[in-house]
Amino acid sequence: MSDPVYKLFEAVGTSEKSIEDAVQNALARAAKTVRNMYWFEVTETRGNIENGKVKRWQVTLKIGFSLEE
Amino acid sequence: MSDPVYKLFEAVGTSEKSIEDAVQNALARAAKTVRNMYWFEVTETRGNIENGKVKRWQVTLKIGFSLEE
Amino acid sequence: MSDPVYKLFEAVGTSEKSIEDAVQNALARAAKTVRNMYWFEVTETRGNIENGKVKRWQVTLKIGFSLEE
Amino acid sequence: MSDPVYKLFEAVGTSEKSIEDAVQNALARAAKTVRNMYWFEVTETRGNIENGKVKRWQVTLKIGFSLEE
Amino acid sequence: MSDPVYKLFEAVGTSEKSIEDAVQNALARAAKTVRNMYWFEVTETRGNIENGKVKRWQVTLKIGFSLEE
Amino acid sequence: MSDPVYKLFEAVGTSEKSIEDAVQNALARAAKTVRNMYWFEVTETRGNIENGKVKRWQVTLKIGFSLEE
Amino acid sequence: MSDPVYKLFEAVGTSEKSIEDAVQNALARAAKTVRNMYWFEVTETRGNIENGKVKRWQVTLKIGFSLEE
Amino acid sequence: MSDPVYKLFEAVGTSEKSIEDAVQNALARAAKTVRNMYWFEVTETRGNIENGKVKRWQVTLKIGFSLEE
Amino acid sequence: MSDPVYKLFEAVGTSEKSIEDAVQNALARAAKTVRNMYWFEVTETRGNIENGKVKRWQVTLKIGFSLEE
Amino acid sequence: MSDPVYKLFEAVGTSEKSIEDAVQNALARAAKTVRNMYWFEVTETRGNIENGKVKRWQVTLKIGFSLEE
Amino acid sequence: MSDPVYKLFEAVGTSEKSIEDAVQNALARAAKTVRNMYWFEVTETRGNIENGKVKRWQVTLKIGFSLEE
Amino acid sequence: MSDPVYKLFEAVGTSEKSIEDAVQNALARAAKTVRNMYWFEVTETRGNIENGKVKRWQVTLKIGFSLEE
Numbered sequence: 163m164s165d166p167v168y169k170l171f172e173a174v175g176t177s178e179k180s181i182e183d184a185v186q187n188a189l190a191r192a193a194k195t196v197r198n199m200y201w202f203e204v205t206e207t208r209g210n211i212e213n214g215k216v217k218r219w220q221v222t223l224k225i226g227f228s229l230e231e
Numbered sequence: 232m233s234d235p236v237y238k239l240f241e242a243v244g245t246s247e248k249s250i251e252d253a254v255q256n257a258l259a260r261a262a263k264t265v266r267n268m269y270w271f272e273v274t275e276t277r278g279n280i281e282n283g284k285v286k287r288w289q290v291t292l293k294i295g296f297s298l299e300e
Numbered sequence: 301m302s303d304p305v306y307k308l309f310e311a312v313g314t315s316e317k318s319i320e321d322a323v324q325n326a327l328a329r330a331a332k333t334v335r336n337m338y339w340f341e342v343t344e345t346r347g348n349i350e351n352g353k354v355k356r357w358q359v360t361l362k363i364g365f366s367l368e369e
Numbered sequence: 370m371s372d373p374v375y376k377l378f379e380a381v382g383t384s385e386k387s388i389e390d391a392v393q394n395a396l397a398r399a400a401k402t403v404r405n406m407y408w409f410e411v412t413e414t415r416g417n418i419e420n421g422k423v424k425r426w427q428v429t430l431k432i433g434f435s436l437e438e
Numbered sequence: 439m440s441d442p443v444y445k446l447f448e449a450v451g452t453s454e455k456s457i458e459d460a461v462q463n464a465l466a467r468a469a470k471t472v473r474n475m476y477w478f479e480v481t482e483t484r485g486n487i488e489n490g491k492v493k494r495w496q497v498t499l500k501i502g503f504s505l506e507e
Numbered sequence: 508m509s510d511p512v513y514k515l516f517e518a519v520g521t522s523e524k525s526i527e528d529a530v531q532n533a534l535a536r537a538a539k540t541v542r543n544m545y546w547f548e549v550t551e552t553r554g555n556i557e558n559g560k561v562k563r564w565q566v567t568l569k570i571g572f573s574l575e576e
Numbered sequence: 577m578s579d580p581v582y583k584l585f586e587a588v589g590t591s592e593k594s595i596e597d598a599v600q601n602a603l604a605r606a607a608k609t610v611r612n613m614y615w616f617e618v619t620e621t622r623g624n625i626e627n628g629k630v631k632r633w634q635v636t637l638k639i640g641f642s643l644e645e
Numbered sequence: 646m647s648d649p650v651y652k653l654f655e656a657v658g659t660s661e662k663s664i665e666d667a668v669q670n671a672l673a674r675a676a677k678t679v680r681n682m683y684w685f686e687v688t689e690t691r692g693n694i695e696n697g698k699v700k701r702w703q704v705t706l707k708i709g710f711s712l713e714e
Numbered sequence: 715m716s717d718p719v720y721k722l723f724e725a726v727g728t729s730e731k732s733i734e735d736a737v738q739n740a741l742a743r744a745a746k747t748v749r750n751m752y753w754f755e756v757t758e759t760r761g762n763i764e765n766g767k768v769k770r771w772q773v774t775l776k777i778g779f780s781l782e783e
Numbered sequence: 784m785s786d787p788v789y790k791l792f793e794a795v796g797t798s799e800k801s802i803e804d805a806v807q808n809a810l811a812r813a814a815k816t817v818r819n820m821y822w823f824e825v826t827e828t829r830g831n832i833e834n835g836k837v838k839r840w841q842v843t844l845k846i847g848f849s850l851e852e
Numbered sequence: 853m854s855d856p857v858y859k860l861f862e863a864v865g866t867s868e869k870s871i872e873d874a875v876q877n878a879l880a881r882a883a884k885t886v887r888n889m890y891w892f893e894v895t896e897t898r899g900n901i902e903n904g905k906v907k908r909w910q911v912t913l914k915i916g917f918s919l920e921e
Numbered sequence: 922m923s924d925p926v927y928k929l930f931e932a933v934g935t936s937e938k939s940i941e942d943a944v945q946n947a948l949a950r951a952a953k954t955v956r957n958m959y960w961f962e963v964t965e966t967r968g969n970i971e972n973g974k975v976k977r978w979q980v981t982l983k984i985g986f987s988l989e990e
Contacts, residue, residue: 193352214262283331421814469835538904607766628952697883
């Protein structure tokens with residue numbers, strides 16, 4: 163059996179609710195086209211502001227998935 | 232119409248509840264004196280500890296607002 | 301009275317619920333053997349993925365505690 | 370309406386003229402296959418040298434585009 | 439005569455033309471309210487994209503000015 | 508002739524033998540679907556441990572390839 | 577009682593004597609207009625040179641102060 | 646079953662042979678007193694020089710191990 | 715003779731006098747329980763403020779010591 | 784034929800016109816004493832300010848050149 | 853006896869064989885003109901690719917040597 | 922008159938007394954062979970330890986000097 167190889171890509175999930183929800187949204191969208199996603203790392207947490215409140219959380223992720231042989 | 236210019240400042244919001252709440256507290260306080268805040272970026276997430284639990288979340292933000300002409 | 305000295309260590313807390321819960325889990329476990337923990341800093345937020353969803357949040361902390369004389 | 374999700378990729382544009390032109394070249398080439406590009410960030414500015422002069426500017430960009438639902 | 443003290447602030451200048459022009463715009467706007475600006479450092483170069491072209495350069499600066507006694 | 512444009516992607520190669528072998532494995536796997544790869548940069552070197560020994564080296568690379576016109 | 581919020585700003589203190597003195601000079605000057613300063617962090621230590629000696633230490637600080645309600 | 650918690654520590658392994666061997670030496674020594682080590686990350690690769698040759702590789706690792714309940 | 719292995723830990727020394735004194739305080743306290751400390755690196759220099767003056771320097775160190783066989 | 788070895792050095796080019804011109808000035812000056820320069824990387828972009836305008840761009844470069852055998 | 857002073861320079865060693873060999877090549881070449889080299893630190897590991905394989909490892913080093921009085 | 926160009930180099934000064942003294946020692950030694958040094962930046966502060974005390978401060982500097990035409 164050969165040695166596993168993984169690929170990484172970056173995505174930005176957004177949510178009006180929470181940081182965790184923004185991450186879940188990014189993964190849910192990515193899962194439509196990418197299989198075998200195994201781990202992620204948060205690389206940036208941002209948001210835009212409306213009326214002095216967070217309007218939308220924007221969380222950047224690095225996501226790793228395995229390449230099938 | 233001239234090119235927009237923005238200014239950035241750093242603030243630390245705190246909360247006993249959550250990271251998101253600490254961010255909202257920083258924005259709410261800043262909104263009392265700063266208008267036209269558009270975006271923020273989380274640059275540090277810290278907290279102090281009491282009895283082996285998070286006592287208070289301390290979240291540092293960079294906040295951007297537009298300068299009026 | 302002499303000058304206080306602190307020590308820092310790194311731990312990774314995990315949780316299926318939230319980033320905040322992962323931090324609390326790390327502190328709760330550390331509190332079993334370390335006294336006088338005063339502050340922490342989040343240095344990494346990661347997670348593993350199952351079925352296109354966050355399975356478990358993994359949050360790395362630097363935790364500071366005071367050394368008794 | 371669901372929460373927008375974005376994807377990021379890195380590209381290197383080159384130009385014999387200027388940093389700005391190298392960025393435009395990277396975007397023009399990427400636009401042939403990627404729709405809905407919204408923003409970029411310069412992450413590296415390099416170049417190669419010939420006869421003690423910049424021969425070609427090489428500018429690395431992170432480019433964000435929205436994923437359609 | 440006492441030792442000089444400086445203060446730093448961050449601003450984002452924008453321009454449809456070039457990176458240099460975005461910097462000049464930030465300085466021109468800041469000069470309306472800040473005196474004695476002496477130096478700056480570019481800390482980020484970004485932009486937004488329209489039709490596969492740079493629509494507007496966004497350059498973040500740290501700007502130093504001296505505090506009068 | 509137009510100005511060359513390159514694209515970058517990140518991959519993780521693994522090997523039970525060495526860091527170099529992990530890099531070669533990542534490139535060999537990527538070469539099945541990507542043409543014109545020209546250079547790489549190691550961005551992370553990690554591994555997992557079994558019985559107090561490195562079980563498998565995990566090396567993260569940024570790989571650059573040219574986009575054909 | 578509401579959650580405390582803090583603001584951060586950057587200043588450069590200078591001194592012909594020492595790094596510590598440059599920090600004290602920055603704080604002394606800032607204290608003329610800012611109340612409730614609580615902590616600082618050194619982010620850069622530089623200096624200019626005259627006749628092969630440090631002429632003046634230049635120390636950049638991030639200073640935190642609490643915003644009153 | 647409760648959520649796993651891990652601890653991290655840093656060690657420097659050395660070897661006259663190779664980077665990989667320096668890592669193995671650090672793990673072998675650490676395994677004498679630490680159980681359940683799961684992963685490591687190389688954070689620095691240095692060495693000392695004798696007669697214009699590498700005398701000894703010095704590789705700094707962050708090593709993670711699980712805390713038993 | 716086997717290859718030397720070192721361990722690193724982080725500590726924060728404090729002092730009302732100077733940065734150097736804060737470092738010495740951290741080392742003096744650590745020396746009560748750690749033998750064979752060989753080198754340190756300053757990773758952060760902070761302090762708290764009282765009446766517009768440095769009240770106490772807080773210097774974070776990484777300290778390396780050799781593990782006996 | 785032996786393996787090529789390169790050396791790197793840092794220089795600061797300045798110009799009243801543009802970032803690109805500051806880079807060219809640094810290279811032109813370096814070319815008077817260094818042969819075989821092949822590539823550069825911009826590591827800092829700064830400038831000084833006069834009357835609310837950029838007086839002079841200051842661009843720091845890392846420049847690589849090959850060592851002849 | 854006076855206090856030792858060291859100087860640092862950066863070099864890139866290359867090799868078709870391994871990372872270690874690239875480092876040795878850089879040191880061997882540097883030793884032709886620099887005496888008293890004591891230590892190095894790897895700051896970058898890159899390579900170029902040919903036919904989906906590493907053609908040549910390129911390892912950047914910071915090398916320290918002592919200045920004689 | 923042409924645009925000034927500067928060169929940077931790194932040196933490590935050492936001292937048994939203080940950080941400031943280590944910097945002065947590096948500059949004094951460098952001044953024997955380099956003219957027109959204008960500024961420096963501290964990039965690392967380290968030291969070695971003997972009997973639980975700082976034996977010798979080791980301070981790394983980047984030093985800038987102007988190249989004469």
